[in-house]
Amino acid sequence: MKVLDLRCTHGHGFEGWFASNEAFETQLAGGLVECPVCGDTAIVKLLSAPRLNLGNAKAPAETASTAPAQVPARLSPEARWMRAVREVIAKTEDVGERFAEEARKMHYGEAEERGIRGQATPEQTEALLDEGIAVMPLPIPAALKETLQ
Numbered sequence: 188m189k190v191l192d193l194r195c196t197h198g199h200g201f202e203g204w205f206a207s208n209e210a211f212e213t214q215l216a217g218g219l220v221e222c223p224v225c226g227d228t229a230i231v232k233l234l235s236a237p238r239l240n241l242g243n244a245k246a247p248a249e250t251a252s253t254a255p256a257q258v259p260a261r262l263s264p265e266a267r268w269m270r271a272v273r274e275v276i277a278k279t280e281d282v283g284e285r286f287a288e289e290a291r292k293m294h295y296g297e298a299e300e301r302g303i304r305g306q307a308t309p310e311q312t313e314a315l316l317d318e319g320i321a322v323m324p325l326p327i328p329a330a331l332k333e334t335l336q
């Protein structure tokens with residue numbers, strides 16, 4: 188399992204989890220690696236300072252991690268990721284394309300607070316983040332997607 192520091196052409200930094208470097212290259216070539224903030228698929232891999240041991244390298248820019256935090260650390264990153272995605276799916280209501288609308292309503296107290304998931308365009312996601320509404324882009328692993336259909 189590789190955790191790569193990635194960045195889109197708009198300067199959004201994020202982590203991507205891949206089985207291997209080849210898996211990353213393949214997904215990148217297929218346009219499957221997306222910026223979680225803006226959906227950009229022109230992604231570059233950053234060299235990770237700690238792994239290169241450069242000592243006085245600059246601190247990494249703000250990183251929007253796509254990995255949920257409260258998952259036990261004993262599992263492998265892949266298992267943690269799959270589990271986190273399953274949990275999100277189990278605990279959230281699918282509001283589909285009304286996602287941005289529902290998230291905003293909850294934020295402003297016009298709808299009951301609950302876990303929701305759905306689709307939002309990169310513009311909608313950015314607008315929500317601008318308004319201080321916490322949204323987490325969650326690319327569903329292809330393997331899990333198949334079992335859901």
Ligand SMILES: [Zn+2]
Nearest residue numbers: 195199222225
């Ligand atoms: Zn971006």
